[in-house]
Amino acid sequence: MIKKISLAVLTLGILASCVSPKVYKELESKYNNLKKENRKLADDNEILLAGKTNAENELKKLKEAYDSAVEERDHLKNEYDATRANLDNLKASYAALEKNSSAAIAANSKKNRELLAQLEAKEQALNAESERLEKLKRELEQRSNRVAELEKVIADKDMAMRKLKNAISRALTDFEGKGLTVEQRNGKVYVSMENKLLFESGSWAVGGEGRRAVQQLGAVLGENPDVAVLIEGHTDNVPYQGHGVLSDNWDLSTKRATAIVNILRENASINPENLTAAGRGEYAPIASNDTPDGRATNRRIEVILTPKLDELTELLNENE
Structure with missing residues (x-):
């Protein structure tokens, strides 16, 4: 141009x-x-x-996008073809399994139903057992609380008896070494007084020093109204040789126990309902009767002090 x-x-x-x-x-x-x-x-x-x-x-x-799309399409097609082949194989396998395992499936279905019924029965039994265990747990907790209360009552009673024993020991200090002992055993306090401190041979009349010892014991008991007092009379095994109103050692031991009770009753602070007299004769020795010392030991009055267990009894009755 x-x-x-x-x-x-x-x-x-x-x-x-x-x-x-x-x-x-x-x-x-x-x-x-x-x-x-x-x-x-x-x-x-x-x-x-x-x-x-x-x-x-x-x-x-x-063109570049087209080539990429063609490549992606070919890749997807290959994956599709492989997936399709796997699907066809799975379908074939499933068809074979379905054909060959119909009886097995039916048997398994029946077994599953049986197992399900057993499971339901077990579940019901488990629920019932769980309820029973829960009830037992509540009862156990209640019993544990009761036991704790009982243990506390017993501990308090033991403490009270220890204090009583110490108080009696202090009150009867003047009679140490004169045939008098005070000890605590099995939740009780035992005051043992040999007859030489209290009585003349073959007599149930309490001497002056013995009376003073019993009165000092009564002063302590008057301050402890919740204690039951059992007075036991004991002799050795030598037969009673006296005459008159006594017939034997058992009778003598009872008279002596009653004499101690009568002295204690002179203290208005002591409730007579708390006092019990008992004669044991020669049938509860604490030493051998073959020696003079043993026989002297066996001739004794034992005052057994027991805490009243009304509170403990109430707790035990509540547990029934």
């Missing part, structure tokens, strides 16, 4: 020297129009070239 315009310009120059002014102007006008058209065509050509470049770039991207 540029060559054509250059040729036209050259031709126009040649003609200008040969043509009239009017023709020249017409040619010049045509030249200018051609020149404008050439510029416009050049601009259009640039736009087209730029469009072409963009189109080529877009085409390249589309």
Whole structure:
């Protein structure tokens, strides 16, 4: 196109020297129009070239995307084909299993129903046992509380008896070494007084020193109204040789126990309901009767002090 315009310009120059002014102007006008058209065509050509470049770039991207999509499609297709093959194999295996195991499935179903029935029975038994255990647990807790209460009552009684024993020991200090002992055993206090401190041989009349000892014991007992007092009379095994109102050692031991009770009753602070007299004769010795010392030891009055267990009895009755 540029060559054509250059040729036209050259031709126009040649003609200008040969043509009239009017023709020249017409040619010049045509030249200018051609020149404008050439510029416009050049601009259009640039736009087209730029469009072409963009189109080529877009085409390249589309081709790359297409190739990637084809690759992904082929990959997916391969996975689909493999999955499809696995599915077909599984279907075939399932069909074979279903065909061959119908009887086994029926047997298993029956067994499952039986096991389910057994399980329900076990569950019911377990629930019943759980309820029983819960009831036993409550009862055990109640019993434990009762035992704790009983242990506390017993401990309190033991403490009270220890205090009583100490109080009696202090009250009877003057008679230590004179055939009097005080000890605590099995929750009870035992005050043992040999007959030589209390009585003349074969007599149940209490002497002056013995009376004083019993009265001092009674002073302590009067301050402890919750104690049961058992007075036991004991002799040795030598038969009673006296005459008159006594018949034997048992009778003598009872008279002596009663004599001690009568002295204690002189103390108005002692409740007579707490006193008991008993004769044991020679049938509860604490030493051998083969020696004079042993026989002297066996001839004794034992005052057995026992805490009243009314509270303990009530607790035990509540447990029944």
